[in-house]
Amino acid sequence: MKRITILAGHYGSGKSEIAVNLAIEESINTLVDIDIVNPYFRSRALRKLLNDHGVQVIESTIENSTGSDLPFISAKGSHPFINKDLRAIYDLGGTELGAKVLMQYRDFIQDREAIDLLVVINVFRPETATVEQIIESIKKLEDTGQIKVTGLINNTNLMDETTEVMILQGEAIIAQVAEQLSLPIRYTFIEETVKTKTHFMGENKSLIRHVAKHWL
Amino acid sequence: MKTKRVYEPTKGLTERALSYCPGCTHGIIHKLVAEVLEEQGLLGETIGVASVGCSVMNYEFFNCDMQQAPHGRAPAVATGIKRVKPDKTVFTYQGDGDLASIGMAEVVHSAHRSENITVIFVNNAIYGMTGGQMAPTTLIGQKTSTSPEGRNQLTTGLPIRVSEMLATIPGATYLERVSVHDPKHVRLAKKAIQKAFDVQTKKQGFSMIEFISTCPVNWGMTPTDSLAWAVDSMIPYYPLGVYKDATKPGDDDA
Amino acid sequence: MGKVLMKGNEAMALAAIKGGCDAFYGYPITPQNELPEYLSKHMPLQGKVFVQAESEVAAINMVYGAAGAGARVLTSSSSPGIALKQEGISYMAGSELPGVIINVMRGGPGLGGIQPSQADYNQITRGGGNGDYHVLSFAPESLQETVNIVKESFSLADYYRNPVMIAVDGLIGQMMEPVELDQEINEKVSPEKTWAANGESAKRGKINKIVSLSLDPYELEKHNLKLQKKYHEMIANEQRYESILTADAEIIIVAYGTMARIARTAIKSLREEGIKAGMIRPISIWPFPSRAFKNLPTTVKTLLAVEMSLGQMRQDVVLSINGQLPVEFYGRAGGVVPEASEIIDKVKSIIGGHKNEN
Amino acid sequence: MRNIEEKVIVAGFGGQGVMLMGQILSYTATEEGLNTVWIPSYGPETRGGTANCSVIISSEMxxxxxxPVPNTIIAMNKPSLEKFEPKLTPGGTALVNSDLIKDYTFRDDIIVYSVPCNAMALSLGNLKVANMIMLGAYLESTHLFEVQAIEKTFNKLFVGDKAKLITLNKNALSAGIEVVKKQRI
Structure with a gap:
């Protein structure tokens, strides 16, 4: 995993869950929450869990305001771009609008090689159901954020109704996107309730729902 | 070695850290308003009215009595306060969504009644708090989360120039548009605030200072780029200057 | 001052002045216009504040502002205008500000009509604004009772730090009746408003803030529980009602405001015919006087809710009697005022029905 | 104390002073220590259309x-009579403005006094006092109050610039009383 991973994707694609899963599993020390699009289902609520795993959370500057839906961005959000000791995951807001937030950091981003921008895709989200839709949303994202996408994540799921066949359905579509844009599928996340021995494209990871446990 | 104190923070602000995003000019404007209140000796007898928007929590920041108003209603709340406390200083602090959209009626009628209050109006051409939607002040072609293809005047009209509009109202006493994009303009902005509170102290009626402000996060720009955009794109459409001055110069004892 | 003949709206206005009202903010709407008209003349004469706002929305927010600054404040309106004021009322309840709101009810929904109605019952007692809050509400039946309650309401609002609503129908607003304005009333003594954001922070040595925003859900829940405690105190102390001829009653009519007066006429006729009718007359509608329905005599076979609305208050009667007795209903809507004969006919049809059952 | 239970409806065009007639009755009742309620019709009706008010005067609460069922109606025009005559209690009294109500077949179970109050008012020099002539007629037909009681109310009501109207109104009152006296004979 690169030093900095930025997770993008449509809202409801599962970015925040994946951000938390990766942060815990991959010895990440900083999670930057800059989701101003849908601040309700964000990882901030999980601050304690993350802190227990040695992950510091950079979020709103309003102290002690859990449940706040004020989308302020912390000045600390730029630190991982500057401080090379930090291994960070950025949780962007949904759609291309989330990437707009990255623009304010443009002057701080020097080492592009250290940054992955991964797009999380769930083909059961109606706005990212087809190859064409996904490609268009990636182009918009790159345009708005002025940054190149470097990989894809297959997170196709219907929560606890997910089956192995569904994940393969998602893989078929996302693989076409990957081929057309010459991008790798970096991870496939498998809902923890799905029992399967199949190896899907990219690194396979079991998805433990931390965010949903708090919210749904 | 002896040290000499050359600067200290204004007493007009509390110790609370401001909640604004990096590069946002709310911080500068807060400081200017607070400094003027302190310098004019008004702090201990001022009631501020917070609005809804990014500055919704400014009752935590201003070091004076504060009341939090429903969305757009700050000038009405201020009217209510001022009428029963005519000798106190009353100001509202509102953004462009709050003042120029949902609260347009209240600001127009407060000016119309020449309500003796001061309105601090912060115009950054976008809804910041709710995530960058189009505001009535959003420029033509400006992309926002609800004008993804850029604001189109055919479907959404032209941006509203509030200072110019209020200048047509006889009751408005002092209206000035300022900017805080560089030190020189910050100094000029402070003078405007001084004038506005001065108008109120002399019971001369309604005063409003409009600030050209920025929103790096929702504009999708670095703080420096956003200041440049304010200068290059906003100020040409929203020219700086005094739009109304119905006070009589020299007649200080009035 | 002895008895004077006054129009309801004027009498309420004068009563507000006598109740210590410092400021009025309002917006014209029929059938309450005589109230602001009276105050526009008399408030300035007393060195007090009168402002005609640009809308009901602005008016209630002026009330919110002035109440926050520690003043005794009044606004008045009629049903559609009260609907517009709900946001501000919710803010007042949330930030615990006193204030008096007079609602001279007319027919609805929507723009409705301008004739007398009681169809705001749910809006008033269930709260039209957002959040868990209540407005202390009284629905007097005569001008004398109205005047006394308006005077008292300012001290009640201050005591509970909560909005108080006086709900009368258009008829009470428009009618003239002799009233005695200086009758003795029980005023609650409330502590000094040390919480007010009145621009005296220098003198006070601390900052006051009037705020209903609370982003921490646990803090906000705590605040809500504190409010609930206050509402329970109101439920314990402010249930007001009158029981009329209930001791031997076979049927008890439940009616408030003008409707109760009409029911009195009906009861008089029914009694002359040997039918034992009585009445429970709620004076407070929030809290609803559930206490009045405890330990009713065993002679009572039926309750009959009578309203100038279509069963809104009946729900509270049903809740109060908790299945112990059937609750019949008679009502007219849209501004139609029922005549006593209609109530008499309804009572006879119910009593007849019982006899058939027996 | 007298046992009084009077329910009267006063109706006419807007501008004929019907509201004032009712109010004077209520003011006087208040002064006499009686219970009273005055209710106007309000809203669009009062703006140029028909206007009416009802007054209850009672020794009881x-x-x-x-x-709904008046003892007396005062009809200043034909539409008002058409509207309220059917509601009048049997044996009740109708006072009608005969200048504006012609060719009308009255119920045979009521007492009717025809008062040409418009013409009479003009002969007193002011059409506006037609209502006070009617009020005089009402007083004579019901004997609810002494004339002096009504005149006391005039003195309270007509103050300042309006004080000069007191004599005219008193004259109108007397004229109305005379009309009914004559019809009684």
Whole structure:
């Protein structure tokens, strides 16, 4: 995993869950929450869990305001771009609008090689159901954020109704996107309730729902 | 070695850290308003009215009595306060969504009644708090989360120039548009605030200072780029200057 | 001052002045216009504040502002205008500000009509604004009772730090009746408003803030529980009602405001015919006087809710009697005022029905 | 104390002073220590259309303020008579403005006094006092109050610039009383 991973994707694609899963599993020390699009289902609520795993959370500057839906961005959000000791995951807001937030950091981003921008895709989200839709949303994202996408994540799921066949359905579509844009599928996340021995494209990871446990 | 104190923070602000995003000019404007209140000796007898928007929590920041108003209603709340406390200083602090959209009626009628209050109006051409939607002040072609293809005047009209509009109202006493994009303009902005509170102290009626402000996060720009955009794109459409001055110069004892 | 003949709206206005009202903010709407008209003349004469706002929305927010600054404040309106004021009322309840709101009810929904109605019952007692809050509400039946309650309401609002609503129908607003304005009333003594954001922070040595925003859900829940405690105190102390001829009653009519007066006429006729009718007359509608329905005599076979609305208050009667007795209903809507004969006919049809059952 | 239970409806065009007639009755009742309620019709009706008010005067506490069945009606024009005559209690009294109500077949179970109050008012020099002539006629037909009681109310009501109207109104009152006296004979 690169030093900095930025997770993008449509809202409801599962970015925040994946951000938390990766942060815990991959010895990440900083999670930057800059989701101003849908601040309700964000990882901030999980601050304690993350802190227990040695992950510091950079979020709103309003102290002690859990449940706040004020989308302020912390000045600390730029630190991982500057401080090379930090291994960070950025949780962007949904759609291309989330990437707009990255623009304010443009002057701080020097080492592009250290940054992955991964797009999380769930083909059961109606706005990212087809190859064409996904490609268009990636182009918009790159345009708005002025940054190149470097990989894809297959997170196709219907929560606890997910089956192995569904994940393969998602893989078929996302693989076409990957081929057309010459991008790798970096991870496939498998809902923890799905029992399967199949190896899907990219690194396979079991998805433990931390965010949903708090919210749904 | 002896040290000499050359600067200290204004007493007009509390110790609370401001909640604004990096590069946002709310911080500068807060400081200017607070400094003027302190310098004019008004702090201990001022009631501020917070609005809804990014500055919704400014009752935590201003070091004076504060009341939090429903969305757009700050000038009405201020009217209510001022009428029963005519000798106190009353100001509202509102953004462009709050003042120029949902609260347009209240600001127009407060000016119309020449309500003796001061309105601090912060115009950054976008809804910041709710995530960058189009505001009535959003420029033509400006992309926002609800004008993804850029604001189109055919479907959404032209941006509203509030200072110019209020200048047509006889009751408005002092209206000035300022900017805080560089030190020189910050100094000029402070003078405007001084004038506005001065108008109120002399019971001369309604005063409003409009600030050209920025929103790096929702504009999708670095703080420096956003200041440049304010200068290059906003100020040409929203020219700086005094739009109304119905006070009589020299007649200080009035 | 002895008895004077006054129009309801004027009498309420004068009563507000006598109740210590410092400021009025309002917006014209029929059938309450005589109230602001009276105050526009008399408030300035007393060195007090009168402002005609640009809308009901602005008016209630002026009330919110002035109440926050520690003043005794009044606004008045009629049903559609009260609907517009709900946001501000919710803010007042949330930030615990006193204030008096007079609602001279007319027919609805929507723009409705301008004739007398009681169809705001749910809006008033269930709260039209957002959040868990209540407005202390009284629905007097005569001008004398109205005047006394308006005077008292300012001290009640201050005591509970909560909005108080006086709900009368258009008829009470428009009618003239002799009233005695200086009758003795029980005023609650409330502590000094040390919480007010009145621009005296220098003198006070601390900052006051009037705020209903609370982003921490646990803090906000705590605040809500504190409010609930206050509402329970109101439920314990402010249930007001009158029981009329209930001791031997076979049927008890439940009616408030003008409707109760009409029911009195009906009861008089029914009694002359040997039918034992009585009445429970709620004076407070929030809290609803559930206490009045405890330990009713065993002679009572039926309750009959009578309203100038279509069963809104009946729900509270049903809740109060908790299945112990059937609750019949008679009502007219849209501004139609029922005549006593209609109530008499309804009572006879119910009593007849019982006899058939027996 | 007298046992009084009077329910009267006063109706006419807007501008004929019907509201004032009712109010004077209520003011006088208040001064006499009686219970009273005055209710106007309000809203669009009062703006140029028909206007009416109902007055209850009672020695008992007044319950229902609504007057579905009046003892007396005062009709200043034909539409008002058509509207309220059917509601009048049997044996009740109708006072009608005969200048504006012609060719009308009255119920045979009521007492009718025809008062040419418009013409009479003009002969007194002011059409506006037609209502006070009617009020005089009402007083004579019901004997509810002494004339002096009504005149006391005039003195309270007509103050300042309006004080000069007192004599005219008193004259109108007397004229109305005379008309009914004559019809009684």
């Amino acid at each position: 007044i319950n229902s303020p609504v007057v």
